[in-house]
Amino acid sequence: MTQAPAQDRGARSRDAILDTAGALMARYGYAATSISMISAECGLPASSIYWHFGSKDGIYVAVLERARIALLAALPRAEMAGADVAQRLDAFLADVQDAFQRHPHGLKLLLGLGMVQQDASAAAVAEVHRYRDALVAWAHAALCAVFGLDDRPQVADELARFTLRMASGTAVARWFDPSVGLDTGQLHVALLALAAHHDVPVRATPREGALPRDAADRE
Amino acid sequence: MTQAPAQDRGARSRDAILDTAGALMARYGYAATSISMISAECGLPASSIYWHFGSKDGIYVAVLERARIALLAALPRAEMAGADVAQRLDAFLADVQDAFQRHPHGLKLLLGLGMVQQDASAAAVAEVHRYRDALVAWAHAALCAVFGLDDRPQVADELARFTLRMASGTAVARWFDPSVGLDTGQLHVALLALAAHHDVPVRATPREGALPRDAADRE
DNA sequence: GTCTATACGCAGATAGAC
DNA sequence: GTCTATCTGCGTATAGAC
Incomplete structure (x- = not known):
């Protein structure tokens, strides 16, 4: 060495x-x-x-830039093998949760530095947006795979942005109470409901029994 | 003068x-x-x-401190007169939307200054928390009235925090794209689904016809 | 590529006349 | 309560030897 x-x-x-x-x-x-x-x-x-x-x-x-590259490399490609929507959704939320836990810097950088926008250099502004856009694009692709939304990109976009806003809001809540984590149970319920609201075919409509409170406890 | x-x-x-x-x-x-x-x-x-x-x-x-007092004075007391849950929920979301639009400083101060926490004076930390707690308490009370949750404070708390995280996340999204607004339609669907998931009696289960896309367009 | 030394300005904060 | 003038330190950034 x-x-x-x-x-x-x-x-x-x-x-x-x-x-x-x-x-x-x-x-x-x-x-x-x-x-x-x-x-x-x-x-x-x-x-x-x-x-x-x-x-x-x-x-x-x-x-x-380095944070973005590291995060994107760590995010799994959307190879959704789950049988039904609920399972694929759980897999997606587990990925989000994982990224949220293991790369806390990313969102915090966006949050703490986003305000730089107001007076930052063009390069900095561009890089902030690149980071954000990469996250949106990843969530978009993953949700397309989860709900089979390839022919309805607008719905996928709405769901992706919803997910990212929840993640951002949770990151904010976290600096008031560091023990706060991303509640995947809530997101599961909310995303299923939003999909159903847009008439996306969702087998196994949300009922009590079908909703694991923690994405890890199935099997 | x-x-x-x-x-x-x-x-x-x-x-x-x-x-x-x-x-x-x-x-x-x-x-x-x-x-x-x-x-x-x-x-x-x-x-x-x-x-x-x-x-x-x-x-x-x-x-x-002044922002907190002004915001709380502007938030309506929870006198929910609506007949059914959906109507009361719309009224609540309209209030949230209104506060979000008319008092943009509040959340931005929390977001931009929340990081002060890390090295700020005790007084500043206390004031930040006071602001946050006041918002949570207001949303909690309002959601109790909307869903009739006086006997289930934990559920009300979860819904209140969910709402605030969405609002925070939207405030973050806003500094990437100032035209972004709080999507009350999404919140309507999500909150109803979360309530139903906790077995809160919700008359008129979310179906397509019953969901205004914009809280303002009911007669 | 890494170091010591330093330029220059603006930051937060204060003194004291009015 | 408001002003002018000022102190001290730390901020970003650079020069130039090694």
Whole structure:
């Protein structure tokens, strides 16, 4: 390991900076995170940080870009094998739940930094939107597979946006009470009802027995 | 008017400061809003601002407190006169929609400033929670009246938190696309389904004809 | 690529005349 | 209560040796 070419020292530093910058910005927000904080936490001097990213704005863009790529790589492709809608929906919600638990930085970055929009650079604004659009597109595709909505993209879009708003709202609720988690049971009921409301064929209309309160307890 | 006792000059200045500080903090967030910005926008020198509020933190607490009082005063008491659940639910959602449209600052302050939590003063943290708790309590009471849940407070709590998370998530979506509004149609369907899922007696089970897409279009 | 040292401005906050 | 003037420190960002 120590024989690694000097070339990757830079890459490792770069990653270390992005790690600490991402954590700090997710915690305190963009404006409240200073270069000195990042420098102190990751050990590298401020000038190294500027050498890698050029500006505070550049750090933010790089952080968000890396978070987006990591999240999308972790999200499973929509290969829905479940027999009926309820099962596929549970599988989808388990994925969402999983992403929500394991990548808490992503949404927090969007929340804490979204306000940057108001005065941020064009690059930062573009990157924020890219992150959001990627999430919407993923949820859209997954919900198409769950409900068989390939011929009704508008409905899929509505359901995707509904899901993301619930996730965002839950992320907000979480900084009031960190024990709050995404309630997949609620989402299950709500998404089924919304689909039915749009006349999407949903075998096994929501009845009490068919609704696991936790997506993990079937089998 | 001009003969007003000198005493209320201070009160008017105080209000002016709170107005501009609230607008700026809702737009840029707490950390990104500086005293000089507030001073420049409202015309009063920085020292006057400090005379009134003592510190930047004090400004935030006062802004949020005033926003909470104003919002709660504007929210109608829960005198649900509607005949059936669907009608009372529509009335409730119209109130929520109204508050959402007319008091955009409130949620934005919570969103943009909530992160202050991480390093803010005890007073600021307390005020943020007071604002949130007041919203939850209002929604709880209103939903009790809508669904007749006085004997099932847990269900009312779940529905109230669901509603607030949707509202928060929509506020987030809004800074990506300002034209986004709270979709009361979705909320109507989702809340009815959640209530039914908890075996709350809901006359007129959600069917297509009974669901106005816009809460305003019933005669 | 990483370091020390530093420029420059604006941040939050205060003093004291009026 | 409001003003002018000012203090101190930290913010972003850069220069230049190694």
